[in-house]
Every structure is written in structure tokens, then in C-alpha cells.
Amino acid sequence: MMSIKRQLLVCWVTAALTASTTSLAGESQDVPETLPDQPVQSNAVPSQLIVGWVEKARVLPEKTTLKVKVDSGALTSSMHAVNIDQFIRGGKRWVRYDVPVVDAETGDKVTMHFEVPVYRRVLVRGAGGEDRRPVVKMALCIGDRVYEEQFSLRDRGDMNYPVLLGRRTISHIGLIDVANTFLLPLNCPPDADQQERDRLAELEADAALIDESRVDEAAEDEDGGSQEYEE
Numbered sequence: 001m002m003s004i005k006r007q008l009l010v011c012w013v014t015a016a017l018t019a020s021t022t023s024l025a026g027e028s029q030d031v032p033e034t035l036p037d038q039p040v041q042s043n044a045v046p047s048q049l050i051v052g053w054v055e056k057a058r059v060l061p062e063k064t065t066l067k068v069k070v071d072s073g074a075l076t077s078s079m080h081a082v083n084i085d086q087f088i089r090g091g092k093r094w095v096r097y098d099v100p101v102v103d104a105e106t107g108d109k110v111t112m113h114f115e116v117p118v119y120r121r122v123l124v125r126g127a128g129g130e131d132r133r134p135v136v137k138m139a140l141c142i143g144d145r146v147y148e149e150q151f152s153l154r155d156r157g158d159m160n161y162p163v164l165l166g167r168r169t170i171s172h173i174g175l176i177d178v179a180n181t182f183l184l185p186l187n188c189p190p191d192a193d194q195q196e197r198d199r200l201a202e203l204e205a206d207a208a209l210i211d212e213s214r215v216d217e218a219a220e221d222e223d224g225g226s227q228e229y230e231e
Contacts, residue, residue, distance in 0.1 A: 090207030
């Protein structure tokens with residue numbers, strides 16, 4: 001017969017193994033703590049807008065509403081301009097020009113006048129030969145947002161729209177719905193025009209603020225800029 005000591009030892013080992021197994025089983029059944037959702041990283045452009053192929057916009061600091069054409073066939077945006085006069089101010093290259101348009105809200109004929117620094121130049125090839133155009137940076141309000149965009153200056157008097165928005169600008173705004181127009185109600189920030197006036201006044205007062213890093217570059221070869229057809 002098994003001695004009393006051996007019986008006690010067997011009982012102790014059995015109890016220990018049972019307790020260990022129960023503990024492990026209990027651990028395996030524990031429900032892990034639920035962590036809060038973590039933000040998902042995305043390469044998409046934040047807050048992309050969808051624009052129609054024609055929208056209403058304003059070129060600040062002016063408050064005149066324009067109809068602008070959105071066209072991915074052009075690289076750089078283009079603005080109607082006449083009386084283009086390049087000059088030197090404070091040792092920097094500037095350009096003054098007039099933009100005669102019809103106000104899209106009132107139907108009134110309006111001529112806007114701008115004086116801004118020259119940013120760079122583009123080279124456009126068309127049926128009439130080569131055309132070198134100055135490029136300026138202007139504040140554009142579309143929807144409820146303001147974008148600083150590059151515009152080449154040219155006489156667009158033979159076109160239906162005084163401003164054409166090319167791929168550079170489209171990439172900052174969002175996507176085009178080519179089947180629709182006027183998808184974005186125009187609601188410019190109330191102080192946007194004054195902010196642009198202040199910015200231009202600062203550039204005029206302090207020439208050191210003007211970026212001329214690209215003004216002496218060879219004129220960029222613009223693709224698609226002369227291949228615009230109006231419907």
C-alpha cells in the first residue's frame with residue numbers, strides 16, 4: 001500500500017497542477033482591452049473639392065465676380081490682360097495690366113487694374129509662332145477658399161472666359177466634374193480682399209520680400225496653353 005506521506009505528496013502535486021491549468025485557461029479566455037481607433041494615414045489631398053468645368057471666382061483684391069473655365073489641357077492658368085506694361089520698381093521687375101470683364105453677378109462691364117511682381121515666364125507655341133508671356137502670382141477665391149496661383153498674362157478677348165484654370169491650380173483645388181458647372185457657391189472670406197491689398201502693399205514697400213528666384217530662368221515650355229477651343 002502507498003504510504004501516507006506518498007499519498008499526501010501525490011495530492012499536493014495534483015492540486016498544484018490543477019491550479020496551474022485553471023490559471024492558464026483563465027488567462028486564455030480574457031478579452032483584450034479595446035483600444036480607441038487610430039487615425040488612418042492617407043495620401044489623398046485633404047478636403048478635396050469637386051469643381052465644375054465652369055465656376056464663379058474672384059481675383060483678389062477685386063470684388064468682381066468672374067466666370068472661369070477649368071481645363072486640364074493647360075498646365076499654367078491664364079488670365080485675360082491688356083495694356084501689359086513691364087517695368088522696374090525698387091530694382092525688381094513688375095508688370096501692370098488691365099483686365100476688362102463682364103461682372104458675372106451684375107452683367108456690368110468692369111475693368112480691373114493690377115500691378116504685381118513678375119514671377120517667371122512661359123513659352124507658348126501656336127499657329128502664329130512662339131509667344132513669351134509673363135507669369136504672376138495672384139490670389140484667387142473660388143468656393144469659400146483662397147489660393148495663391150500662377151497666371152500667365154495674355155489677351156483672351158477672343159475667348160468666352162477671361163480666366164482659365166490649368167492643371168497646376170486644379171491640383172491645389174481638387175477634381176473636375178466635366179459634366180456640370182457652378183458646383184461651388186462663391187463665398188469668399190470677408191477679409192480676403194483686404195489681406196491681399198496688405199500683401200501687395202508690403203511687396204511694394206519692401207522689395208526684399210519679392211521672390212525673383214525664377215524670373216531669369218529660361219521661359220518654361222507651356223504645353224496645351226495655345227490649344228484651347230471654346231464651345
